Amino acid sequence: MSNVDQHLDAVLRAGGSGLRFYSMQKTLDEMRADMGAALRAAAEAEREACAALCDSKVMALDHGGKEYYRPAPADQCAAAIRARRNSAEGLA
Numbered sequence: 001m002s003n004v005d006q007h008l009d010a011v012l013r014a015g016g017s018g019l020r021f022y023s024m025q026k027t028l029d030e031m032r033a034d035m036g037a038a039l040r041a042a043a044e045a046e047r048e049a050c051a052a053l054c055d056s057k058v059m060a061l062d063h064g065g066k067e068y069y070r071p072a073p074a075d076q077c078a079a080a081i082r083a084r085r086n087s088a089e090g091l092a
Contacts, residue, residue, distance in 0.1 A: 008035040 001009070008031055009019040022028055060068055 004032050004036050004039065007039060008032060011035070 005019060012018050012021075019028075022031070062068055
């Protein structure tokens with residue numbers, strides 16, 4: 001059973017059904033396509049949230065005690081997170 005099928009079956013079971021009760025190929029294909037799209041959208045949203053956190057600035061104090069903002073410690077992580085698409089594309 002594929003990753004998409006596992007998620008689809010879990011949603012169907014929560015609704016009182018299950019993937020095993022669907023035998024028409026067109027219906028299965030449409031449900032799998034929709035679930036794959038939902039999984040990709042969720043992965044993209046999570047990736048953007050992580051990248052936004054990496055883009056944030058943190059307050060610091062210089063040696064004179066003045067406050068300033070500097071990039072978050074993981075300075076290159078936002079670009080790396082946005083560039084990495086393998087997790088979302090491997091779902092469907």
